[in-house]
Amino acid sequence: MPKNDRLTSDIVISRLPQYLRTLRQFRGSKKTIISKELADILGYTAAQVRKxxxxxxxxxxxxxxxxxxxxxxxxxxxxxxxRVWKMILIGFGNVGHGILNYYRTPDAGFEIVSVFDIDPELIGREVHGVPIRPMNEAKTFIQDHHIRIALLAVPGSEAQNVANQLIDYGIKGILTYAAQNIVVPEGVQIQYIDPISSLQRITYYL
Amino acid sequence: MPKNDRLTSDIVISRLPQYLRTLRQFRGSKKTIISKELADILGYTAAQVRKxxxxxxxxxxxxxxxxxxxxxxxxxxxxxxxRVWKMILIGFGNVGHGILNYYRTPDAGFEIVSVFDIDPELIGREVHGVPIRPMNEAKTFIQDHHIRIALLAVPGSEAQNVANQLIDYGIKGILTYAAQNIVVPEGVQIQYIDPISSLQRITYYL
Incomplete structure (x- = not known):
């Protein structure tokens, strides 16, 4: 699998999950698909899909x-x-709670195995079978369970600090729900779930 | 504002909210910013930012x-x-509930003014001051309140049907939380909030 020039590659990589999602929709209803069909659904050209x-x-x-x-x-x-990736979720406010619900979807390939928070009222509880642990146990947990991915649902002002900690503990991929940029070192992946940005892309065209 | 070639433009447009988010973080702490600073934070080149x-x-x-x-x-x-964009939310399951919480953030520029669902147990309730109305009132509501944007939190199998209806009623932009592709006609914007795709972009590099 050739990994090209990083900037080009990132854009191509970002389209692979879209192709996968589309293919899964056709699974069962047909055996083969041509590039033009994939392209039409996703708004690309057939040449782009093939390339x-x-x-x-x-x-x-x-x-x-x-x-x-x-x-x-x-x-x-x-x-x-x-394979199934085991993940941890940091922060169990409104957003964190919503995230835990979201990932209850079976066979998504990603599973939240523990939540971490600093609120003493939450610590020790179990939600949908997932325990909420104190933040100061995160290091041991990450290392004992070889966790590589963390979901971040902390306030924007805390996001960078918490990310630094997690990376220090061995986390290699972060999906953050805070609308705050996080700077990560080389070799660590960061992705943003930012509905506001998506809405801004919509309003541009309205 | 020149609107260029649609394919190029989409990618550029998708970066504008990122620039905006970054600029807002620096607001208050400094007066000016050079392209290289913006570029470094977002992982682009300074030339790209300027372009x-x-x-x-x-x-x-x-x-x-x-x-x-x-x-x-x-x-x-x-x-x-x-300006503030008034939006409607379709579907009030776990995901929909999480979404309503999410948009309570002040000054996001987007406000959910009504929820629509088909569950008789939910209809008539009010959550955080937002009423839940029956789906068959959506058409009148959209037209009376000139709503252009809808958030979709319905099961994937329903997403396309519901989208078709909404577009028929006058909706011009849809942000969907279902991991299902939706085909929209020319002139209607669709954006996906799909954490699984983001995670797949992370695992590619792990």
Whole structure:
């Protein structure tokens, strides 16, 4: 799997989950799909879809399209989601509570195994079978359970500090729900869930 | 404001909210910012930042950087968020409930003014001052209140149908929380909040 120039690659990588999501929708209803169908649904061109996928292998046959099950399998392997990733959730306010509910979806490939918070009223409780532990146990937990991914639902003003701590403890990927930029060192991945930015992209066109 | 080639433009537009978010973080602590600072925080190059912003006007001065307050104001105008957008939320399950909490944040520029659901147990209730109305009142509400934006928190299997209805009633922008592609006609904007895709972008690199 050639990992190209980082900037180009990031954009291509960001499209792979979209291809995967679309393919899964067609799973069961048909066996193959052509690049134009994928392109039309996602608003790209067929050439773009073919170019993106060709960076990772020869998945389709000229004129025959892609075998859906095979391409799903390959994309799952490329994205490393042919396994379940255990994650921790930091912060159990309104947003954190919503996040825990969200990830109860089965077979998403991602599982929250522990929540951490600083509120003594929350610590020790169990929600949907997931225990809420004190923040000062995060280090041991991350290291004992080899956790690599953390979801951040802390106030924006705390986000950078908490992220620094987590990275220090061994976390390699952070998905943050705070609308605050977080600076991470090389080798650590950061992604933002920021509905406000998405809405701003909508209003630009209205 | 020149609206260029649609494909290029979409990518540039998607970066404007990131610039805005970063600028707002510096608001108060300094007056000007150079493209390299913005670039470093967001993981772009300074040239990219300058090129993006120059598509919308002459905001900076060579060697002096950008005036933060002025650039914020300009970006807010470009993104059309120098006003409050009234939105409706469709679906009040776990995800919908989380969304309503999320948008209680003041001055986000977006306000949920009504929830719609089909569950008779929910209809008529009021949550954080926002009424839950029956789905069959959506059409009248959208038209009477000139609503353009809807948040979708319905099951994936319902997403396309509900979207079709809303568009029919006059909705021009949809932010969906269901991990299901939605096909919209020309002139309607669709954005996805899909944490699983973001996590897949993280695991690719792990």
């Amino acid at each position: 993106d996928l060709s960076q990772f292998g020869e998945f389709g046959k000229q004129g025959k399209g892609y075998n859906i099950e095979y391409l799903i399998e390959q994309l799952e392997e490329i994205l490393q989601i042919n | 993006d912003l120059s598509q919308f006007g002459e905001f900076g001065k060579q060697g002096k950087g950008y005036n933060i307050e002025y650039l914020i104001e300009q970006l807010e105008e470009i993104l059309q968020i120098n």
